[in-house]
Amino acid sequence: MTDAALALDPGLVQRFAEIVGDRYALTARRDIVPYVTEPRGLWHGRTSLVLRPGSVEEVSRIMRLATETRTPIVPQSGNTGLVGGQMPDEGGGQVVLSLSRLNRIREIDLLSNTVTAEAGVILQTLQEAAANADRLFPLSLAAQGSCQIGGNLSSNAGGTNVLAYGNARDLCLGVEVVLPTGEVFDDLRKLKKDNTGYDLKNLFVGAEGTLGVITAAVLKLFPKPKGREVAFVGLPSSEAALALFGMASDRANNALTAFELIGRLPYEFTLAHAAGVVRPLASDWPWYVLVEISSGRSAEDARGLIEDILGAAIETELAGDAVIAASLSQAEALWNFREVLPEAQKPEGASIKHDISVPIASIPKFIEQAGMVVEGVVPGARPVCFGHMGDGNLHYNISRPVNGDDAAFLARYRAVNDAVHDVVRSLHGSISAEHGVGQLKRDELIATAPPMSMELMRRVKAAFDPAGIMNPGKVI
């Protein structure tokens, strides 16, 4: 028995274990470790019990017992969240409810273009199932090989395809939720239009498990694009990137499926530290963007669009240089260059991270102002700026000064966050664009959100989870 186990009464552990069977009630430290640490090592927690139910009925019985005994429950699916929303606290008395065994794809409806998937389905598995049915499930993000649909919905995940297809919320038509009392809210609808009362679905999506446990969802599928082109562009300024985005949107409309900004620093870090990457452009530029066109019409159409956009961009000197991937493998290499950026930043020492959004027109202003305030707080700190520019969403991760001290730099974490987030707020932006609140940003949200916003959120929380057993300490 671990010391943490002392926080839960053994009789209660036994009652929970009886619901799922001993095999799926984990109490040994070696079994529990994967659920209270995560791959990035940013978040740790303690628990004496991890439950792995195999059915909605078992989830329901767990929640009924949790309500009866006032036992805090931490829902968890792929355990890849970046803000600690999936982690129990350090007290050991919170039970982790893993949804990973609820991993059935219940139905793919080709006529309605929907898939009904359980919370534990791995995102990549769902993408592949859609592809096998000649459809696209567009949600795409770095952790897709291990993150799961329940967490994607609970955190309203974003990623690289939001520009054309929307975030997890936009992709979800209906949900099945087990409420704190164990009652099941069955709202697995497939309808494009339904005006019968309040929008309850969107309360659960993005609530990070604080209102109920999403056990399944109806998600939208799309036609597979018939043509895809990926280009890498070098630009003289962030203003040019903004203008290029406007021009590309105007010409390609919804066929513009990605517009990812990459600063010079992450570009250099990737060339220096990532294994096997190829320099995309021969010439150097202050800014780069990865542009993706996906045509629903034909391969030729996609090619025509990207050539038209890049031709105009070079001609008007918005772009300094550009390359179009000549093959699928080259396209993958360009995407890989974008995707390894966060990893490639690590050898440069400690970093202070942000996940911000601003109205897209304010992106250049944000970059300029945030750079100034960061320099003011930690002279020599190096802003590594990249992200989903088309959504107004940047991952603005500051590396410590060259030859600086990691610990000394990280001691300024809050000061740097505050300075950057003040800029975000002055531009009417969001301090959590796509990663959520979790534990990481809870205190700051409470301190800085518009007052009525927190008050209304507290009322929703009290209305749905009056006993306060759903993922305590997260979001609000």
Added chain:
Amino acid sequence: MTDAALALDPGLVQRFAEIVGDRYALTARRDIVPYVTEPRGLWHGRTSLVLRPGSVEEVSRIMRLATETRTPIVPQSGNTGLVGGQMPDEGGGQVVLSLSRLNRIREIDLLSNTVTAEAGVILQTLQEAAANADRLFPLSLAAQGSCQIGGNLSSNAGGTNVLAYGNARDLCLGVEVVLPTGEVFDDLRKLKKDNTGYDLKNLFVGAEGTLGVITAAVLKLFPKPKGREVAFVGLPSSEAALALFGMASDRANNALTAFELIGRLPYEFTLAHAAGVVRPLASDWPWYVLVEISSGRSAEDARGLIEDILGAAIETELAGDAVIAASLSQAEALWNFREVLPEAQKPEGASIKHDISVPIASIPKFIEQAGMVVEGVVPGARPVCFGHMGDGNLHYNISRPVNGDDAAFLARYRAVNDAVHDVVRSLHGSISAEHGVGQLKRDELIATAPPMSMELMRRVKAAFDPAGIMNPGKVI
């Protein structure tokens, strides 16, 4: 003084009147009539006081006094709703709060592609302001000349452009809401991505004024299409219409901006009763669709798409006949043919209306099954079937039998509704796709909604409006 005035204490009327000024506190019967009747004559109510505030601050003071005195408030904007959501009850004690003087377009942001508009802005005014700024505000519905943005959002309005652009909810990025207590929830954000807590915005959108008063909103703007084509198609069956929809979506993707189904009966009614309409097709068919293509690329592109789709439809015998509008005025004439259908049904006598949605693949099944059950309830009744097929949304309005008696037919209103709605439920559809619940469908919703759905809605209502003063008797 009218008899209804007895329901409100004169001292209280005076306190409310002082907030907006006597000129904008209507108490005379002739002034009040337009607010307690509506153009279609379907809904009536009584009140002794209509308040017309001129600022958010005045709305706030009205709500504070309403909470203090437990006075029921009925928010109203354009007064065009079809389900009675905007009407006070017959008791005379509910105050109508008209938002029509809050009619400023506060800002058009061309870089962020957003417009910030107050609740009383008329939809058509907003469309025109967007067009003048070289943008499209796509929400479009029959009442657009008089309906207002506050009501559009509160009822989550749909209309003819939902297929490509979404409904009012999808077009809304942020809201400003005066809560029952008078406090202002200022959430006028322009962000595509924001994961800082619960989705409160979508609770107010579609709540039909039962949770708070929407006073302003940030709405999305889109590029103006560069080419538009409208076609009218005759088809052998509703199954062919479904197949044509699938084929057109596949070829045009998001450029397919309307796909409106029209049955033979409304087609004939329109030819018989609507002034100045032209027969769209020389040959007769059991079903028709109006197809609209809007290209973001060019006029030639739109023309190419519609010709491609119709050519393939004729070749594969999905379509029996088709005409493409050769001019803007012909395109308008085809749209007009679609838009006058509801009016053209009136000379055929009493009708029993439905606003249903089903998964789009179930549309032919719905049409077949609903036709059978209606014939069972009222033999000879004539289903007039038309609507937004691309959204799975039909207005299925039954005309009384030829030479039948209006009153006898209308006496079966509930029986026909029940029979049709049973079919809708068996196909996992919605009994209110776009018009809302209001008074009309409240009892049925309470009786037939999934139990946890009503329970959760009641909790939201109690959390946001504990005194129960917001639009009582509507939705829940």
